[in-house]
Amino acid sequence: xxxxxxxxxxxxxxxxxxxxxxxxxxxxxxxxxxxxGDGGVLLARNxxxxxxxxxxxxxxxxxxxxxxxxxxxxxxxxxxxxGADGSTRTLAETKGAWIDALAVSxxxxxxxxxxxxxxxxxxxxxxxxxxxxxxxxxxxxxPKGYRLAVSHYNGATLWFPNVEARPEVLEWKxxxxxxxxxxxxxxxxxxxxxxxxxxxxLVPDKGHMRMSGYPSKTxxxxxxxxxxxxxxxxxxxxxxxxxxSKDGPMGKAPRECGVRPAxxxxxxxxxxxxVLAVGYEDGCILLIRLGDASELLVRHAVKDSGISAMxxxxxxxxxxxxxxxxxxxxxxxx
Numbered sequence: 502x503x504x505x506x507x508x509x510x511x512x513x514x515x516x517x518x519x520x521x522x523x524x525x526x527x528x529x530x531x532x533x534x535x536x537x538g539d540g541g542v543l544l545a546r547n548x549x550x551x552x553x554x555x556x557x558x559x560x561x562x563x564x565x566x567x568x569x570x571x572x573x574x575x576x577x578x579x580x581x582x583x584g585a586d587g588s589t590r591t592l593a594e595t596k597g598a599w600i601d602a603l604a605v606s607x608x609x610x611x612x613x614x615x616x617x618x619x620x621x622x623x624x625x626x627x628x629x630x631x632x633x634x635x636x637x638x639x640x641x642x643x644p645k646g647y648r649l650a651v652s653h654y655n656g657a658t659l660w661f662p663n664v665e666a667r668p669e670v671l672e673w674k675x676x677x678x679x680x681x682x683x684x685x686x687x688x689x690x691x692x693x694x695x696x697x698x699x700x701x702x703l704v705p706d707k708g709h710m711r712m713s714g715y716p717s718k719t720x721x722x723x724x725x726x727x728x729x730x731x732x733x734x735x736x737x738x739x740x741x742x743x744x745x746s747k748d749g750p751m752g753k754a755p756r757e758c759g760v761r762p763a764x765x766x767x768x769x770x771x772x773x774x775x776v777l778a779v780g781y782e783d784g785c786i787l788l789i790r791l792g793d794a795s796e797l798l799v800r801h802a803v804k805d806s807g808i809s810a811m812x813x814x815x816x817x818x819x820x821x822x823x824x825x826x827x828x829x830x831x832x833x834x835x
Contacts, residue, residue, distance in 0.1 A: 509798045510788065514830045517545050520552070523823020525573070526810040527566025529585035533821040533831055534571040535810070536561040542573060542583045545821075545831065555581040555589045565603040565611065568815060572611055574600025580613050593620065604640035604649065612640050612649050612662075619651055621662035629662040639680035639691065652680035652691045657701075659689070671701045673709065679720065684728035688749055692719040698733065698742075702749055710749050712742060716764070723770045723777075730791065732758075732768040732777050739765050739779045739789070758789045759796060769811040769820070778820055780808025786822060786832075799832055 522538035535543040540556030555561070559577035566572070571583045572592065580593040580600055593600075595615045602614030609624030614637030622628045635654035642649055651658045654676050660668040676694035683690070688710070690700040696718055700710035719735035729745040738757040742750040759765070759779045767780035775791035784803035787796050799820070800808075810823040823829040 508796075510832060510834075511798060511800060513835060514800065514832050515548060517543070517550060517829040517831060519543050519823055519827045519829040521827050522825050523810045523827070523829055524561050525564030526812040526821045526823050526829075527564060527571045528568065528812060528814040528819075528821065529566070529571055530568065531814075532585040533812075533814075533819075534566065534583060534585075535821070535823050535829055536564040536571070536573050537827075540575060540577075542571060542589070543829075544583075544585065544587060545829075546585075551587050553583050553587055553589045555583050562599060562601040563603040563613075565605040566812070567605040567607060567609075570605065572603055572605060574603045574613055576600075578615065580611075593622070602637050602640045604642050606642040606647065608647070610642065610647060612642070614638075614640055614651070617653075619649070619660075621647075621649055621660075623647060623663065627663075631658070631660050631662070631668065633658050638676075638678050641680045641682055643682050644684050644686050650680045650682060650689050652677040657689060657691055671707065673699050675699075678718065679722070681722055681724070681731075683731070683744060684724055684726075687747075688744060690722070690731065692722065692733075692735075694718065696735065698722075700749060702747075708748075708751075710751055712750060712755070715740070721765075721767045723768045725770045725775060725791075726773050730756075730770070730775075732770055732779075734765040734768055737761060737764055739768050739777060741777070741791070756791075758791070758794060759787045761785065761787075763802070767808050767811045767822075769813055772813050772815060772817045774817065778811055778813070778822075780811050780822060782807040784808060784824060786811075800830070803828070 525536035532546040556575035559575040563574040598615035612621040639652035656672040677691040698712035702708040715735040721734040738760040763781040763783035784806040786799035820832040
């Protein structure tokens with residue numbers, strides 16, 4: 502089934518005029534927060550919008566959201582936090598360095614990268630700093646505990662900021678971009694400059710996992726709610742790897758969902774169902790049910806309006822998305 506013949510949810514979208522390239526989306530309970538390339542944060546709720554100047558005269562390079570706080574990092578060297586009430590303030594600041602990597606934990610901690618320096622601040626405001634071998638490209642907190650994964654050139658570093666022990670280095674040659682933990686904490690996976698993913702099976706033996714064959718770089722990945730599947734961008738379909746077994750995807754072929762003549766730019770698994778939102782560089786969005794590969798059209802392709810950000814709300818009833826040309830929208834499921 503193609504996007505042209507898929508049943509449609511296009512009438513269930515409330516359009517949002519973000520006004521600038523949308524670099525990130527998060528949900529603050531019932532409010533959708535859109536991080537913008539011109540430094541603003543647009544809050545949308547019940548058909549009304551409010552713009553917050555989180556980074557005046559700068560751009561939002563990275564964002565992270567925990568449902569209560571929408572954190573943004575900019576090329577002004579600041580980490581700002583924006584609330585659903587429209588308040589914004591500076592959480593952290595550096596001199597002469599961009600904030601282009603951010604992560605938040607469910608326990609209230611956050612971390613940011615500026616060049617080779619990674620700063621982690623716990624829920625009580627205590628800060629620790631780690632210097633990694635090269636620029637920190639991606640950050641991700643473990644699903645449980647206060648542990649941070651940092652991707653960089655030639656691998657990733659696993660760091661307990663509140664412990665004086667030496668960080669653990671996971672080595673693999675090449676440039677590692679984004680990083681993610683599996684929901685059960687058994688696997689760490691990075692995207693790479695070399696159009697591939699690399700993973701480490703942390704238990705029992707730090708075994709390597711190589712996932713290659715992508716025609717372009719993977720810059721978006723999303724785990725299913727139970728951690729059995731990892732969906733990724735970077736091809737003319739969402740590439741979904743199986744992680745149910747103790748060996749992860751090794752020796753198994755991935756699934757290809759939503760094959761279209763355009764590359765997938767963003768993926769977002771539903772928070773409690775095997776339903777995958779897939780956004781494409783040509784502006785199309787599909788919802789795909791993993792069980793039978795059935796498709797629902799959310800958005801038709803729109804010229805120069807590639808999908809650049811997507812996020813489900815916590816209940817999985819609404820999907821917010823943003824585009825390169827400043828268009829955005831909120832899908833509410835019937």
